[in-house]
Amino acid sequence: MKQMDQHLIAIDLDGTTLNNQSQLTSETIRTLRAAAKQGHIVSIITGRPYRIAQHIYDQIGIHTPMVNFNGALAHIPHQMWSKEYEIKLTQELAFDLVNHRQQLGIETITLESKNKFWANRETKDVPEFLPSHLTPKQRLKASNVDEDPITIIIEYQPGHEQEIIKRVNERYGDFVEPSIWGGPYNVLELIHRGTHKEAGMYYLAKQYGISKSHIIAFGDEHNDREMIDAAGLGVAMRNAIPAIKQLADDVTEFDNDHNGLAKYLQKYFKLAI
Structure with missing residues (x-):
């Protein structure tokens, strides 16, 4: 893949990538792996602490950075990353x-x-x-x-x-x-103060030389607002709250309990699953 075609795919977890049982479906896993194989940077950007997001990252089987605590931590799990950052309280x-x-x-x-x-x-x-x-x-x-x-x-x-x-x-x-x-x-x-998901998203994009126009972000809740608004393509889930749907550039055809994110990516990137 040419560098200019590479996208950052920023995915929220709860209500977006995960179904209503807080689980990944096999279709979602296959889709995200296919997107990564195409050369895209698939990154979890979540409000969850690393403690309860690591197993999801491992299940997907990606090796790209993730963002936790709504933007306060960016890192690559299981390895040292020179670009890692933490924004702490006292x-x-x-x-x-x-x-x-x-x-x-x-x-x-x-x-x-x-x-x-x-x-x-x-x-x-x-x-x-x-x-x-x-x-x-x-x-x-x-x-x-x-x-x-x-x-x-x-x-x-x-x-x-x-x-x-x-x-x-x-x-x-x-x-x-x-x-x-x-x-x-x-x-x-x-x-x-001032820590939101979009800061982590932009930070990751900068590390990979990805422009705003090649950032696609998915979310469903209030803490996804800044990320959805700041992405080149902000996509609200079918089950998203009204404020996020109104803000987004597009809405998935299916909700999080029916592989909405996976089906959107399959169509958008022409992924064979």
């Missing part, structure tokens, strides 16, 4: 919240870096995303936390989100950006 912020968790209505605080996580308690309230089991070294205390976190995830009591956001903005607003997950969970996530 331990000071984390322990300020820990020390005031009762008055702020905070149930669970989880700190996560690329390869480690710590939490003040175990919880089954948010399956997979928050830890249901902790080793002694994963308990959130000063003697265990040996590096700054990339993200802080807060599970709070209903009605306390604005109180937590106010404290974060007043004390750390110059570098911290709070975002509410929404949906059925009372969860607030903190990452470095």
Whole structure:
């Protein structure tokens, strides 16, 4: 393939590449591998931490960079990459919240870096995303936390989100950006201010010399907004929220539970599956 024909294919995971059981279908795996074999750069760009995205990367069987934490980490799994970056928060912020968790209505605080996580308690309230089991070294205390976190995830009591956001903005607003997950969970996530998926997407494109016109991005939710808007071709899933569909350049014919991403790529790149 000529370099000018190479595309960056930026794929969100939940609600996009994964079906409603949070799984990859065999058709999706075959399609992404075929796109990579054509010479395209297939990259996962997800809000998930690496801890719960690595197995998906391995299943697909690609060897290109991935972006985690909504743009705060870019790396190539299982190898050293000289272009890897991390955008971190501070331990000071984390322990300020820990020390005031009762008055702020905070149930669970989880700190996560690329390869480690710590939490003040175990919880089954948010399956997979928050830890249901902790080793002694994963308990959130000063003697265990040996590096700054990339993200802080807060599970709070209903009605306390604005109180937590106010404290974060007043004390750390110059570098911290709070975002509410929404949906059925009372969860607030903190990452470095100005960190969004499109920054990671553009960073990867730059490393491979791929222009904006050759970036195709897929997504379905609020945290895909900047990425969909910034891509040369922003594609919303059939199951995407209305705001993302309105913003996108195109919408897949099928939803995430019917191989929508795979079928779109097959048609767009004329992939034989």
